[in-house]
Amino acid sequence: MVSTTTESVNSRRWTMDAELEGLDYDPDEEEPFVPLKKVPNGDVFEAARAGDLERLGYLLELGINVNARDAWDSVALYYACLAGNLDAARMLLENGAICSEHTFDGDRCHYAALNLKVRRLLKAFEARPPPLGPLQSALRDTFISCPANRSSALFDQQPASGHFAQDGISYIFPPDVTFFVHGRPIEAHRVILSARSPFFRRKFMDDWRHRQEVRFSKGKLSYPALYSLVHFFYSDRLEIAVDDMEDLIRICKVCECEGLRKVLEKELVHQKYAEYKSLRDVDNSQKRFILQGLSLPEEDRLPAAMQRFLRISLSNFSALAILENAEDADSSSQVLANMPSHSMEDLADVCILVSGKIFRCHQVVMASRSEYFKARLSRMTGFREGTAGLHGQSLPLLEEHDLSPETFDKMIEFMYTDSLKDIDPDQAEEMFDAASRYLLFPLKRAAADALLPHLEMASPAELCDWLILSDMYDVLKIREYCLDAMACNFEAFADTSKFRAMLLRFPPPSGDSALRTTLPSAPGAGGTTNQGNILDDLREKWLEAEAAELDKRDESAALFDRRLEMLILVANEERIHDGC
Template identity: 30%
Template structure:
């Protein structure tokens, strides 16, 4: 209901209603309707300059030479709106958004904090986390346990592997979003097929079709960058929740996550941190706990010098947490990895 209200308000130019939906109801600004149109497109089309300015300032995407950018520019009702679109500068379209989970995943990709592998692709290097790539792609999960097993640096020398396309594939695996120059789309589809990302291939083909139809019908437009955006984080969150499944001790798994936990039996999550709670060991990842929580980041930095080591895996430090039970920690664990968890509600009579 809120989403349809946002589209309606943008067509009407009701900036107060739009501000309420965005700031109070947390409605996603870049949502799309069945015609693949965004709220910004309707604001431009209907000539609401103040609303266009507000949407841009709060994270609406309108990068030059993209499908959305060119469509908004072509459909703008007035020259002032066109000038506003052309003059508006943005380093990243996500910088004003308030989705901290998306922001965390983007930073994890860009900064590579606590990464445990590096890919070398024709002179370009890409830091990555095996746990993320393995959870998101069966191909990577298989390769890390076979051809790439034990390797911290992996050189991809095949002439058909394009560095730009490889970077976009990593972007998709980490964030669910992909930006690629139109000239590299076929390279990206080839890599997606290798990585067994059928959903991405279908999305790329559908987006290419829409861009072709738009450019063919609108002389003078130029789309150089193709963008694939997730309709929601559902699949991404489900994949990363498997890392939480793996972190939970086997004897505690009944009752948490999705049964029967078959997905964890043959999946290696490559943990680098252990939390010891009430006699149970939770095998986790520094990248998620430090990136998602300042509390855990400070805790780990202060206690690594005092931590013990896991006997079965001496390279993994063990941090003992007090004053928390295993059930509560498990719920925190799922939130850290997937931004979703079950919350216990207490009812008083």
């Protein structure tokens, strides 16, 4: 675990963007101001203060809250800045630490920065906020693709990451509710608002159940504040003018967003006490407050909210074997007619039939996460696909073939929450196939993360199968894990017939290093998805594991190639013998 974390940390070396070069950042200044220490059992605050990148990287890989506070109400970034640990500060910023100068934590970090190089780093990350996660980015693009939302001044400088046609006409997933505040529209989707706010959920179940437009007449309601809150519901990133924060706090109270309200109230107190720093006669620019969802408790973030809503939806219809309980079309129709649909509080607007089991889902989530479902749902207007003989079903129904309900259940769990809690190893190949078929490529990485604990207990023969599978479906993390295990335990693998037979499946390694098609990468690291000769990568990793000296690498590589040739000859003889 330690070596893997170290490689992962080293692979994320930070480089300055071209447009930020004017900040005069000097890479030669990266040497720490104080000697670094090791805190192998320390928490994130001790690791940041000591500059222990190995421990800090390990904690971040575990998913700790990078903006958590200690007993002195300080965050880890504050201690890294105070000690002048540039690499530790960079690692925290890359993982979502808040550094905006006009926030409580941001101001503390700026004023505590030990030297100019740390302050330059903070400024650079202010200009480049951390990227959103896949779920947040997909839903945010859907929100901003709505014409009324796209025209908002809040995003004049922040276009959506999605691609829109040059003539302004492109397919967008349509909103199902529009709010009007002082005549200005905000388009949204009921399921997202209901998942994030108990107030909206009650309203959509009762007063606003059949309304597509809601007009607010209260004069005190602020359009910028409501727009910022709705955008936060989709993206887990809040950006609002400081002058509108009081209005937003009032809206959060009505919408019962208690976690966000408490953070905003505390920040508003800080802003009021910081007024003396603002020279309005010189700097009259509007100050903005930026909040990342990672600053909130886990239960108040978008994935947790969507997981709660998904659990309600699946409890209604998942695991109902419609076709198994129905002998013919008439009985199927009767079964569906007896199932409540409008009375359910999950706001589902599409049913998906998988091997006789129905899943109640939400079109906006399915279309936002998968181009396959976006294209299929966009063509579902005016008819119900696959509902022949199932007249009792009031929602549109799609039928998916060649897929098990268990795999589909895991797939939509990822689509709604960006995570997989656990996965059956026997289910892996179907999961990888589903990720490719439904154009849901981040699912491969999530499945790989869930499978790694199983791989640690796998035998050499099983790891050979995993390597073949990961190479076939381009699952980089599992591929690299298997190659690392084989390189570090090469002779143990060479003694197995499974490994020798596997060598016959791949082309031989290139003899000249100039012709080698790939270089090994750290487990889980980004890079090209087009893998080259897998035996080239195995040879490179074997050379690293053997710690060959630089001037002897060619000799060691030739030795490795001769060893492979012998194993391939043995594998051919074994195959001929087995064929006889």
